[in-house]
Amino acid sequence: MQSVPSRRHIIADDIRSKISNGRIKADERLPSEAQLASRYAVSTPTLRSALAVLQNEGLVEKIHGKGNFVRYPRRRITYVGGGHALRTEPSVESALRVTIRTTNLQAHGQLAGLLEVSESSPLTEFHCISHEGKSPHSLARIYVPRDLSPADVPAEPHCCKSVEAKLAKLRPPLAEVRERVSARPPTPEEAVTLRISSALAVLAITRVAADRTGRVVEAALLVLPSDRADVLFTTHHMTDERTSGG
Template sequence: MPSRRHGIADDLRNQIATGRIKAGERLPSEAQLAARYMVSTATLRSALAVLQSEGLVEKIHGKGNFVLHPLQKITYIGGRVTLDTRTAAEAPLRVTVRTTKIRARGHLTALLKVPTGSPLTEFLCLNHEGESPHSLARIYVRRDLVPAAVLGESPTCEEAVARLALLRPPSVHVRETVSVRLPTPDEASALRISSALAVLAITRVTADVTGRVVEAALLVFPGDRADAVFTTHHVVDESRTQG
């Protein structure tokens, strides 16, 4: 027999699926829903957490719980992010970017192979689909490798990445580490997702032919809207196929 919270989640999920509660609509207050289902507020919030973890509902602090529009599916293939047009929503993706001058600390010193306190530039890129956060990227570069004149004032993420690519040597080494984990409190807040929803986290480090790191990027995608695709190429020993 399903628990009370799962029964409530099932009922709300069905109302969303059948269109009785439409995308973008605010749900009744938690107190009203708790009274309707004759449960405690804690049980009601637990039921909403199930829907939040599924990407059906998001809670906006001070405003309430809203039904999410279906978000575009992300496919990550070898350093490239593509959007599944079959899951495309009406709202186009837009990017907000914040550029900050910081000093290397902790894991950044290891990623960029620089001493503690080295000057870096951070590009914090947050993708939105309509009003809903879609994915998050943090790009770090050594400030001595990026003249201010190259980046200009407040470039978008696409502009920053394109300009940084022009600075790289023709031959580079890219190492990517892919993991599935729970989001940090900052990531859950920025993406407006449940702290119980796993994210696809990708750390990408780009180095030149001498081994000097020229860029480190930390990419975070909510697990309910991201796939990672890996292709393995098998080398055939032609000597064994002859004779």
């Protein structure tokens, strides 16, 4: 026996169809929830449930205080393990810009543990949000000991590689990079910052880098929405010929 589609899925299918055929264009604001509920002759909770389906699919984003908007198709990026970088196609790289907020703070709790320093040790936080156009794309919080903090990182938007170059300028050569990748729901703050549904999983990457003396010189907490990111790790194995010494 074939099940009958629910009202919310019928509404979601209709709006999805209008987006796919161009009747509703990217970055266009949808009618208000009250107007849509009236148009489809459903209650507001049913209408919101239909919009939630589209939000979970990444087709619609809800901006607090402004309404529901059709999202541009998100460009995918690849985080390269151990490479301290987001790998992107040239066209993607030029489209992404990152804004930085710099804060001086003292190590505490998790940060003291990650950086292997005592409580209250001076640190600098770089709170980075990459944007594609006007929409946020990914989030990073990077922490370095205060003596390794560059003083000339501007706040205005610039490309991802220039940010990485600024942060690496004072950093000693690295000997070890440890990374932990997990999938989890976003925190409420992350969902608001990245304008994503709380039901959309994010890739959370904790990266700790140490120099040749064993000192931890950087700890980074990266959040990449799963609808636009991949993680790549490459392992190089020694061949028999190279290990035999012949």
